[in-house]
Amino acid sequence: xxxxxxxxxxxxxxxxxxxxxxxxxxxxxxxxxxxxxxxxxxxxxxxxxxxxxxxxxxxxxxxxxxxxxxxxxxxxxxxxxxxxxxxxxxxxxxxxxxxxxxxxxxxxxx
Amino acid sequence: xxxxxxxxxxxxxxxxxxxxxxxxxxxxxxxxxxxxxxxxxxxxxxxxxxxxxxxxxxxxxxxxxxxxxxxxxxxxxxxxxxxxxxxxxxxxxxxxxxxxxxxxxxxxxxxxxx
Numbered sequence: 001x002x003x004x005x006x007x008x009x010x011x012x013x014x015x016x017x018x019x020x021x022x023x024x025x026x027x028x029x030x031x032x033x034x035x036x037x038x039x040x041x042x043x044x045x046x047x048x049x050x051x052x053x054x055x056x057x058x059x060x061x062x063x064x065x066x067x068x069x070x071x072x073x074x075x076x077x078x079x080x081x082x083x084x085x086x087x088x089x090x091x092x093x094x095x096x097x098x099x100x101x102x103x104x105x106x107x108x109x110x
Numbered sequence: 111x112x113x114x115x116x117x118x119x120x121x122x123x124x125x126x127x128x129x130x131x132x133x134x135x136x137x138x139x140x141x142x143x144x145x146x147x148x149x150x151x152x153x154x155x156x157x158x159x160x161x162x163x164x165x166x167x168x169x170x171x172x173x174x175x176x177x178x179x180x181x182x183x184x185x186x187x188x189x190x191x192x193x194x195x196x197x198x199x200x201x202x203x204x205x206x207x208x209x210x211x212x213x214x215x216x217x218x219x220x221x222x223x224x
Contacts, residue, residue: 041218043153043215099152101152
């Protein structure tokens with residue numbers, strides 16, 4: 001089976017940097033996604049890691065350590081619009097089935 | 111540039127009623143999925159399809175049926191709605207390959223069963 005653990009809620013200030021951690025246990029690893037979901041809206045794709053290391057995309061970066069079962073999403077230069085839930089998502093082996101964490105709700109204040 | 115479109119967006123049903131949720135995608139994706147999202151829980155896979163005419167059960171399939179008669183459409187049916195099926199339902203689609211292709215989600219259907 002698979003298990004994903006991420007903090008329920010985090011707060012940060014506009015312009016700051018925040019790191020959202022995700023730890024996981026899985027019998028078969030085939031990649032890890034991060035999605036953003038604003039309240040009442042659909043999840044949207046942010047990043048994908050399958051190898052160890054850092055992937056950078058503008059203000060967002062995602063890191064993966066397969067040996068530690070650990071990933072984080074780093075958000076820089078926070079903006080008010082970054083207030084949303086951030087979903088850590090495992091990809092199952094053999095097929096594109098995804099296992100979703102419960103999400104971390106990020107509140108960005110002025 | 112529609113992407114994934116779900117209809118209806120909102121619906122209220124009485125216990126025992128039936129309904130069908132429609133998902134349409136215009137990206138020529140092979141794979142399609144139905145999820146439900148409940149408070150305090152991650153999205154859970156109900157059913158999925160790897161191509162036209164094929165469907166398979168996901169994590170929480172009981173009480174739901176699906177059909178994929180056309181590649182672009184994936185229907186989710188509730189034969190006899192129950193209050194436990196009150197949820198937000200998301201449809202998603204993805205390409206078959208390469209493996210790093212993300213799933214693209216519709217805007218969701220908010221369903222309440224009284």
